[in-house]
Amino acid sequence: GAVVSQHPSWVICKSGTSVKIECRSLDFQATTMFWYRQFPKQSLMLMATSNEGSKATYEQGVEKDKFLINHASLTLSTLTVTSAHPEDSSFYICSASDGLAGMRGSEQFFGPGTRLTVL
Amino acid sequence: LAKTTQPISMDSYEGQEVNITCSHNNIATNDYITWYQQFPSQGPRFIIQGYKTKVTNEVASLFIPADRKSSTLSLPRVSLSDTAVYYCLVVNSNSGYALNFGKGTSLLVTP
Numbered sequence: 001g002a003v004v005s006q007h008p009s010w011v012i013c014k015s016g017t018s019v020k021i022e023c024r025s026l027d028f029q030a031t032t033m034f035w036y037r038q039f040p041k042q043s044l045m046l047m048a049t050s051n052e053g054s055k056a057t058y059e060q061g062v063e064k065d066k067f068l069i070n071h072a073s074l075t076l077s078t079l080t081v082t083s084a085h086p087e088d089s090s091f092y093i094c095s096a097s098d099g100l101a102g103m104r105g106s107e108q109f110f111g112p113g114t115r116l117t118v119l
Numbered sequence: 120l121a122k123t124t125q126p127i128s129m130d131s132y133e134g135q136e137v138n139i140t141c142s143h144n145n146i147a148t149n150d151y152i153t154w155y156q157q158f159p160s161q162g163p164r165f166i167i168q169g170y171k172t173k174v175t176n177e178v179a180s181l182f183i184p185a186d187r188k189s190s191t192l193s194l195p196r197v198s199l200s201d202t203a204v205y206y207c208l209v210v211n212s213n214s215g216y217a218l219n220f221g222k223g224t225s226l227l228v229t230p
Contacts, residue, residue, distance in 0.1 A: 004162075034217055043206070044163070044220040093162045095218070108218060110162030 002028050004096050006111035013084055014119055020080045021114045023094030029074035030096035034108065035067075038091040050077055084118040091115055121145040121209040128225040137194040139224050141207030144188050152183060152190045155206045157223070163206065167192070194226075202228045 003026040013019050023033060032051050036044040048064075050056035050071035058064045068080040077096075081088055095108040125141040143152065151170055155163040167174055169181040169190070180193040194201060204223040210216060 006162075036220075043222050044218075046217050046219070049217050091160065095162070108165075110164070113160065113162050115160065 002096075002098065002109040004030075004094065004109045004111040006092075006094055006114050008114060009112060010115040010117075012117045012119065015085050016083055018080055018082045019084055019116060020078055021092055021094075021116075023077045023079070023096070023111050025075045025096045025098075025109070028096075028098045028109075030077070030098060031074065032097045033071055033077040034095045034097075035069060035077075035079050036093045036095070038093060038113075044093060047079075081116065084116070086118045089116055089118045121147060121150060122219075123207045123209060123221045125205075125207050125221065125224045127222060128227070130227050130229065131197055133198055133228055133230055134196050137197050137201075137226060137228075139192045139194075139205055139207070139226070140189060141192070142189045143207070143209045146187050146209050147211075150209045150211060152181065152187075153208045153210050153218075154179070154181065154192050155208065155220075157204045157206065163220075166205075168210075197226075197228045199228050199230065202226060 005024045007022045035047045037047050038044045046059050047062045048056045048058045048069050050069050052071050052074050056069035071077040091113050093113045095110045097108050121143050123141050123143045131137045153168040154166040156166050157163040167179050167181045171183050174181045182191045204225050206220050206223040
C-alpha cells in the first residue's frame with residue numbers, strides 16, 4: 001500500500017526558532033500534498049494544500065509567512081514553522097494524493113504525524 | 120463541502136457489533152462517503168469508502184441508503200484495539216481535494 005512518512009516524529013524547540021517538518025511519499029508520486037494541524041482532543045484542521053511545483057494554497061486564518069510550505073518534488077513536501085511560539089505546539093500531519101481519480105474517490109494517504117512542542 | 124454529523128462518543132464491550140451513523144444531508148452527486156480511523160498521536164487511517172448500497176471489506180461494512188443522506192459504519196465484533204476516533208467524511212470523486220474532518224466519533228471499547 002501507499003506509504004507516507006514524516007520526519008521528525010517529534011521535536012522540541014525554543015521559542016523564536018524555526019522548525020522544518022518533512023513529508024515524503026515513499027512508493028508513489030504525490031501530485032498533491034496537504035498539511036493539517038491537530039490540537040489535543042480536537043479534529044484535524046487543514047492548513048494548506050500544495051501541488052508539486054506551485055505555490056501552496058493556505059486556508060483562511062493560516063499565516064503563509066509563518067508556515068512556509070515547499071513541494072519541490074513529487075515525493076517531498078516540507079512545512080517550516082518560522083519563529084515558533086508555544087501556541088504553535090501541536091500535532092502536524094501531512095497527507096498525499098497520487099492524483100488518480102476513479103472508484104477510489106480522492107483517497108489520501110496520511111503520514112504518522114509530527115509532535116511539535118515549543119518551549 | 121457537505122457537512123457531516125455523527126455522535127461525539129460511543130461505548131461498547133468487546134465482541135459486540137458497533138454501528139456508527141453519520142448524516143450528510145447536503146451530499147452531492149459526485150461525492151463519496153469515506154471513513155477514517157485515528158489512534159492517539161497517529162495519522163488517520165483509511166477504513167472504507169462507498170457511494171451507495173453496501174460495501175464490505177476485511178475491516179468493516181458501510182451501509183448507504185438510496186437517498187445517500189446518511190451512512191452507517193459497522194464494525195463487527197470489536198476488540199479493545201478498535202478504541203479510536205472514527206471520522207465520517209464526504210469527499211469529491213476527483214482526487215486532489217482536501218478532506219474536511221468533522222469532530223468524529225470517539226469509540227471506547229472495554230472488556
